Amino acid sequence: MNEQTPQLEPTLPPQPGRANASALIHDGAGAYLLHLRDEIPGIWEPGSWSLLGGGREPGDPSLEETVRRELREEAGLDIPGLVPFTVEEARTSDGTVVPIQIFAGQWTGDPASLPLTEGVMLHWFRPDVMPRLRMAPSTLDLVRRHAATNPTAHRTPRPCPRPARVATAGGSAVLNGVGVHLYLENADGKVLLGLRHPDSAYAGSTWHFLAGRCEQESALACLVREAWEEAGLMIEPGDVELNHVIHLLDAPGGQPMMQMIFRARQWSGTPEVREPDKCTGWGWWHPDELPAPMVAYTRAAIHGIRAGRLYTERGWS
Structure with a gap:
């Protein structure tokens, strides 16, 4: 959407003419194409994920x-099978209420190959990932409503993990989680690290291994997949x-984690940002x-590897 695109407020009556x-x-x-808007003060929802589109011209x-013109102008996209999905109502910055016709269409291409002329990037996201993104609640609600009409697209967001307990003869035991991390060194002896997204639930704006x-x-299957x-x-x-x-306890009462590096x-390939909601860049x-x-x-893990140690504990003392 262009910088005049309003925020959706479905309870307001439309005004004619716009x-x-x-x-x-x-x-x-199950994945939806979202557009990361420019981080420019004064525009609607700067730096947020939204839909492609814009205002009707004479x-x-x-x-x-x-919508076809906007798709061509913003991303070089031509989607033959667009169909009306719903009409939302929105309020612009000057208080005018404007109807927004939402069209739905299917496309399976690579967003990185599109000639984007506005915004930062396009990327596929599933609805269960979207609550972690910076985006208008109305846009998230719109995607969820569409996903509810397609069983393959609907995924219920998983709750935040809590320490799991299992019954034992002595009462109960806390189950530890398992995390995997990729340690890569290039020919210059440099290590691959990623800068996590500022809105990440864990370690936002912080450098970390590729992990999951x-x-x-x-x-091993998890490592290869991640x-x-x-x-x-x-x-x-x-x-x-x-x-x-590394046997890690991040906080008292939290879930203990066995972090495997x-x-x-x-390997083959050059590191690229494929999940921008998690990582904004890779560096050696x-x-x-x-x-x-x-x-x-x-x-601590990098220092341990360089020292030839196999095991480290953190957070237990």
Whole structure:
């Protein structure tokens, strides 16, 4: 949407004479295409994720032509199967209420290949990830309503994890979580680190390993999956070895974590930002010149690896 795009407020009555159109683009498998707006003071929702679209111009014969023109101008997109989904009502900065026609359409291309002319980037997101993004609540609600009409697109956001307990003969025991981390060194002896998104639930605006929590999968399978999903790196399990383990307690009463750091002897691909809601950039850093701020246990793991240690504890004393 352009900088005059209003925030959705569906309870307000529309005024005649002005109208906007936006595109709710999905891939048919549960992901939606969002547009990261410029961080420019004075525009609506600067630095937020939104839909592509904009205001109707005098030469647009219909709102469908408006949204098609905006898609072409902003991203070089042509989606033949656009269909009306709903009409929202919004208020502009001057208090005028404007109807917004929302069109839905399916597309399965690579957003990085599009010639974006406005904003920062386009990216696919599933609805369960969107609560972690900076975006208008009305946009999130709109996506969820559309996702509810498509079972493959709807995912209920998972609650924040809490320490799980299991019954034992002596009462109960706290289950530890398992995290995997990728340790890569290039030919210059520099280590790959990622700068986490400012709005990340964990360690925002802080440098960290490429990492993830194990789901219903082995640690190696999780590592290979995360490397591809987060950075576009292809790693063979046979090229990986366990380099270090940190038994971590971040806070009293929190879930203890067994953080496993795996080193890949070889890989293919160049690190790229594929999940911008988690990481805003990758960089190679010499172990003697690590960036700040940096996740404390990441720094401890690098020091432990250089010293030849296999195990570190943090947060238990």
